[in-house]
Amino acid sequence: MKMWNYALLVFLGGCSYGVVSTFVKLGYSEGFRLSEVTGSQYLFGSIMLWSIAIFVPKVRLKCKQWLTLTISGIPMGLTGIFYNQALSYINASFAIILLLQFTWISMILQYIFTKKAPDRKSLMSTVIILLGSVLASGFLESDIIFSFAGISWGMLAALSFAFFIFISGRTNIRVHPIYKSAIMTTGVSLLIFISMPPVFLINGALTNGLFMYGLLTGLFGSLVPPILFNIGMPKVGGNLGTILSASELPMAVIMSTIVLHETVTFFQWIGVVIILGGIAYPNVQGHKATYSIKKSE
Template identity: 50%
Template structure:
């Protein structure tokens, strides 16, 4: 279990690196359309190469459609989040995005018809408190548009759905094959929403390739593949908690790469998030006691 938790954690950290590369790309003058569509195109091409050289399992057309639909949630998450940033302060947008943690836990509870474990609830409270602190000071004088808030919540819902269905749909299929089919759905939607006009305009000659490769590998290939491997093993409740590693990664990257100032309060928030993630890995004492009793009764 710990191995698969670590795999999902790596996937979340990979997502956390994205904001830094997006900011760098925007600083070079590239538009959201250029960044997003090229990201998904490179991600799909990379997954296609892996798909060609790996073992494949024959599937029905409806299974491909299901996995492609799961992939559309990857595209929707980025799209809704980027659009929310146009009308909301970054601190508010981040807080709205991180609602995916409790949304994911509710989805899992409805599916399993079981209440969340106490440790998951405690970890969730730690994460939410840490997110409020790590997001930075909220500008109370800023005006918040209803559309921006709605888009931020839709980004959270999309990410929660991705985490949930990554561990539920066609889990018997090899992980690379599943991931490739997901990226097919993500690419198709991205090309519809953000047509790749940069091929006509010659933007690729201006350095877009570097950011496309970085965002495609870190934002599409790695998280999709790692979630496809780990999520079926750990479940979406724990997966939602581990997904919160995205924010501490984003904060650390902003300091190391972008040289942005981070306050002591924000670092405290990062620590709280990390504590929440670590606590979610704590084994239930009752389970451990049962295991101990079982071992003593059957030497």
């Protein structure tokens, strides 16, 4: 498979993440609650992942390793809860912008726990992302109504996602990525079911339409992205992969505009482009530097 094929897989993985918020909003419009939409998403995601995991190579894990993988998925579960909660207050296009604030929050966590200060390019990237967020949020538009609760839940989602990335990078357990994803998603499901009992399994919500939304959010949020990223990321590398996976932002905005009929102004689109530029900036610079070194060799 050629490099552009792997790049396309990563790009499509980001797009897959981007459509989830639209299905969550549609689920809310049908009268389903947070516990039903979120619980069904991770339940179906777990089922689909395990259905594929039985065909991949496995290693015998110790109880401690099982527990470590299960617990390491908790921040991912909290991200789902917080993000879906935010979607009940604010537009899908605004929610995804808040979630992407994990980029600079991750730098802060890195500094707090490792004492590793961000470099100049990372700081510049943060400034660009924050500037783009101001425009993309519609803050400068006088007719935009903001929800403090929605913004709070959205930022909590960004914080928990930053923790998920930080913890995932330090979980050195050699296991097939799909098998690992299945275990972690199962842990997420248990967390959600403990905090929000899965009453939807017995109250008839599944047969009244929730089944479709659970299947779609589980497919595009828990199954497709991990598989595409696990295939493409090792080939394209983390720098280019970060840029390509940012496709979730424009996809979420496009879906919310076309399907949910949310209004996105010209300045908000400019903000989206600036955010993508901020994400790409340090990675493009690093990619150029690496290319120059290889060329000189």
